[in-house]
Amino acid sequence: MRVTVFGIGYVGLVQAAALAEAGHDVLCVDVDAAKVENLRQGIVPIFEPGLEALVRENHAEGRLTFTTNAEEAVAFAAIQIIAVGTPPGEDGSADMKYVVAVAETIGRLMDEPKTVVTKSTVPVGTGDRIAEAIAEVLEARGQSDLVVRIVSNPEFLKEGSAVADCLKPDRIIVGSSDPEAIALMRELYAPFNRNHEKMIVMALRSAEFTKYAANCMLASRISFMNEMANLAELMDADIEQVRQGIGSDPRIGYHFIYPGIGYGGSCFPKDVSAMIHAAETVGYTPLMLHAVDARNRAQKSVLFDKVQRHFGGNLAGKRFALWGLAFKANTDDMREASSRVIMEALWAAGASVQAFDPEAMSQCQEIYGQRDDLLLCGTKEAALRGADALLIATEWKNFRAPSFDTIRETLTSPLIFDGRNLYDPAVVARYGIEYVSIGRQVAGARQA
Ligand SMILES: NC(=O)c1ccc[n+]([C@@H]2O[C@H](COP(=O)([O-])OP(=O)(O)OC[C@H]3O[C@@H](n4cnc5c(N)ncnc54)[C@H](O)[C@@H]3O)[C@@H](O)[C@H]2O)c1
Numbered sequence: 001m002r003v004t005v006f007g008i009g010y011v012g013l014v015q016a017a018a019l020a021e022a023g024h025d026v027l028c029v030d031v032d033a034a035k036v037e038n039l040r041q042g043i044v045p046i047f048e049p050g051l052e053a054l055v056r057e058n059h060a061e062g063r064l065t066f067t068t069n070a071e072e073a074v075a076f077a078a079i080q081i082i083a084v085g086t087p088p089g090e091d092g093s094a095d096m097k098y099v100v101a102v103a104e105t106i107g108r109l110m111d112e113p114k115t116v117v118t119k120s121t122v123p124v125g126t127g128d129r130i131a132e133a134i135a136e137v138l139e140a141r142g143q144s145d146l147v148v149r150i151v152s153n154p155e156f157l158k159e160g161s162a163v164a165d166c167l168k169p170d171r172i173i174v175g176s177s178d179p180e181a182i183a184l185m186r187e188l189y190a191p192f193n194r195n196h197e198k199m200i201v202m203a204l205r206s207a208e209f210t211k212y213a214a215n216c217m218l219a220s221r222i223s224f225m226n227e228m229a230n231l232a233e234l235m236d237a238d239i240e241q242v243r244q245g246i247g248s249d250p251r252i253g254y255h256f257i258y259p260g261i262g263y264g265g266s267c268f269p270k271d272v273s274a275m276i277h278a279a280e281t282v283g284y285t286p287l288m289l290h291a292v293d294a295r296n297r298a299q300k301s302v303l304f305d306k307v308q309r310h311f312g313g314n315l316a317g318k319r320f321a322l323w324g325l326a327f328k329a330n331t332d333d334m335r336e337a338s339s340r341v342i343m344e345a346l347w348a349a350g351a352s353v354q355a356f357d358p359e360a361m362s363q364c365q366e367i368y369g370q371r372d373d374l375l376l377c378g379t380k381e382a383a384l385r386g387a388d389a390l391l392i393a394t395e396w397k398n399f400r401a402p403s404f405d406t407i408r409e410t411l412t413s414p415l416i417f418d419g420r421n422l423y424d425p426a427v428v429a430r431y432g433i434e435y436v437s438i439g440r441q442v443a444g445a446r447q448a
């Protein structure tokens with residue numbers, strides 16, 4: 001089948017590459033000419049495990065192509081997938097301007113029936129808005145008789161495992177009441193649906209809602225565990241033991257109950273805010289979502305607060321090693337990363353940062369530019385040199401079994417503040433290093 005994908009970001013590019021890998025002919029269109037030109041030369045703009053090879057192979061074999069030409073893109077296929085950004089507006093609502101712009105483009109340029117599939121995360125009712133936007137343009141062109149089918153097909157990939165998530169999806173949500181559109185979606189996703197039935201067909205608005213409900217649920221689990229971790233600390237319990245204790249209940253499970261320094265990324269913070277905004281628009285006060293969001297905002301400062309307490313509130317002139325800049329492991333993405341809150345608080349207090357991340361260094365450079373209080377180091381060991389303590393902000397595998405001897409010998413004082421609970425406190429203590437983490441107990445002593 002032929003498919004057009006609007007937007008070559010994390011979602012558009014990975015999904016396009018997965019569809020091409022399954023044998024479809026996919027044309028990706030983006031307004032960013034540099035991105036398109038780079039991709040034509042095999043340069044992938046983001047770090048995502050397995051993506052570069054998938055893009056290069058499918059591009060070389062002619063199934064995955066790139067353009068900035070919207071006319072070519074609309075003419076290319078009966079299926080038009082929208083995967084452009086839906087960033088937060090100033091009031092927390094999801095900004096639909098890119099989605100609506102694509103809808104208008106399709107309406108302006110189409111001259112045969114189209115099935116328009118929304119993969120971007122969009123508020124409930126957006127399907128109707130897209131249909132209206134296209135209908136208005138068609139009417140102005142005197143082409144109201146052209147058939148337009150609207151489908152909601154939200155994306156559930158996780159950054160860091162996006163390729164695997166798209167090649168082997170847990171579920172494929174299809175929101176539509178149009179039998180022809182549903183049949184087309186079945187054909188499109190048949191290669192991903194062989195093992196067992198993964199397609200869940202529902203009303204369009206329910207599909208749009210499902211995406212927000214999933215992200216709000218996952219965000220709630222994380223904020224809940226962070227609240228428990230903060231309490232465990234005050235009550236001399238160990239949250240890692242508690243995590244294992246509750247995770248063993250199959251009704252709870254082990255997924256998404258890691259406490260830490262809050263969730264970041266381009267999805268949870270913005271989608272929780274967008275759902276709060278949407279709820280208030282229909283006259284409902286979403287008490288739980290407000291609490292999830294408030295806990296997360298506060299949690300991002302918890303590690304800095306511990307550092308500040310430890311140094312008696314005086315951080316001026318201190319130097320800190322920071323391991324991890326990305327919002328999670330296996331990505332170069334720093335959108336809403338907890339590391340940013342920590343660095344900015346340290347700088348405001350007069351301290352400096354020596355940072356290392358396996359993939360996010362250039363993004364950090366782009367965000368903060370050259371500054372005297374930020375040194376980007378080539379290795380995690382280099383970041384330790386002359387630092388007063390080590391702070392850990394991202395759960396990279398590469399940080400899980402460091403040489404504690406090197407850490408002790410390279411820091412000016414043997415001290416770790418771990419925002420992701422990567423180590424066993426007893427092991428770290430054996431190396432003569434003071435260890436402060438989130439909600440854990442060190443030999444019965446209270447955390448800093
Ligand atoms: N990043 C994720 O992990 C993830 C996962 C699931 C869903 N989502 C949702 O998917 C959507 C896209 O997210 P993303 O992270 O891929 O965004 P992104 O910012 O990485 O990419 C969006 C792309 O759309 C392009 N674009 C903007 N206007 C365009 C237009 N008129 N025509 C063609 N291209 C245009 C931009 O240039 C950019 O390359 C969002 O709604 C997001 O919430 C994201």
Ligand SMILES: O=c1ccn([C@@H]2O[C@H](COP(=O)(O)OP(=O)(O)O[C@H]3O[C@H](CO)[C@@H](O)[C@H](O)[C@H]3O)[C@@H](O)[C@H]2O)c(=O)[nH]1
Pocket residue numbers: 121155156157158159160215218222255256257258259260261262263264265266267268327328329
């Ligand atoms: O137990 C956990 C799990 C995650 N996190 C943090 O939560 C954030 C988000 O992690 P994750 O969900 O793995 O990454 P995303 O790429 O943001 O993926 C989420 O957001 C996407 C965009 O909507 C959805 O498609 C995915 O299903 C959903 O998991 C990161 O900062 C993690 O460090 C925790 O603190 N504790």
